[in-house]
Amino acid sequence: MPDSITTLGFDADDTLWQNEQFFRRSEMHFADLLSAHAEVADLSDRLLAIEKRNLDLYGFGIKGFTLSLIETAVEVTEGRVPASIIAEILAAGREMLRHPVETLPHVQETLEQLTDQYRLVLITKGDLFDQERKLALSGLGDFFDAVEIVSNKDKATYERIFNRHGDGAERAVMIGNSLKSDVIPAIEAGSWGIFVPHELTWVLEHVEPPIADSRFRQIQHLGELVPLLAEIG
Structure with a gap:
C-alpha cells in the first residue's frame, strides 16, 4: 500500500x-549532601530552574546534569560549598556514566x-x-x-x-x-x-x-x- x-x-x-532512575538517585544523594543548607523541596525547585536555564548551553545528559548540580550547590551555599561536596557530586556523575x-x-x-x-x-x-x-x-x-x-x-x-x-x-x-x-x-x-x-x-x-x-x-x-x-x- x-x-x-x-x-x-x-x-x-x-x-x-x-535511565531516569539513576538521575533520581543522584538527586536524592545531592539533597543529603546539601541538607544543612536547603530543604529538599526548595533544593529540587532550584535545581530544576538551573537545569532548565542550562539546557541551551549543555544540552541533555549526565554531564550537563552534573554541572547543574554543582551550580546549584554553589548557589544555595552562597559560594561556600566545601570542596568535598563538589568532589562527591563529580563522583556521582562519573558513577552515572558507568552504570549498567x-x-x-x-x-x-x-x-x-x-x-x-x-x-x-x-x-x-x-x-x-x-x-x-x-x-x-x-x-x-x-x-x-x-x-x-x-x-x-x-x-x-x-x-x-x-x-x-x-x-x-x-x-x-x-x-x-x-x-x-x-x-x-x-x-x-x-x-x-x-x-x-x-x-x-x-x-x-x-x-x-x-x-x-x-x-x-x-x-x-x-x-x-x-x-x-x-x-x-
Whole structure:
C-alpha cells in the first residue's frame, strides 16, 4: 500500500532501557549532601530552574546534569560549598556514566519480531559518548538500521530523519516514553506517535497527551506494540 508504514523510530532512554532512575538517585544523594543548607523541596525547585536555564548551553545528559548540580550547590551555599561536596557530586556523575544498562521488559522480543518487517531507527538525545556506550552494552544495536543521536527532538528532526532513513514522516511511527520529545513533534511532522509511559519521567518532559489526534496511540508496554502496528497498518 502506498501509505503503509515502513519505518519505526524508537526512543532509547526509558523506552528501551532504564535511565531516569539513576538521575533520581543522584538527586536524592545531592539533597543529603546539601541538607544543612536547603530543604529538599526548595533544593529540587532550584535545581530544576538551573537545569532548565542550562539546557541551551549543555544540552541533555549526565554531564550537563552534573554541572547543574554543582551550580546549584554553589548557589544555595552562597559560594561556600566545601570542596568535598563538589568532589562527591563529580563522583556521582562519573558513577552515572558507568552504570549498567537494564533493558526494559518486552524490548528484545519486540525488536526481534519487527526487525525484518520495518526499517528500525534509534532516535535519542543526550551525550554522544554516553548514548553510544548504553547502546553497545544493551546488545540491541544490531536490530537498528540507523542510529541518530540528536541535541533536540522537534518536527524538523523527525522530518529530516525519516526522509533520510525511510520513506518520509507520513510512513513512519515514533515510539517513546516522552510526549513532549517523542510523540507530539513526530505527529506534527506527519508520523504516527505511540506513547509508552514510564513510571519515572523528567518533569520538563510532561505535557498533555494529544488524545484528539488520529495518529496518537498509547500502549502500556512494548509487548503491545506489534499488534497495534498491525492494526494501524
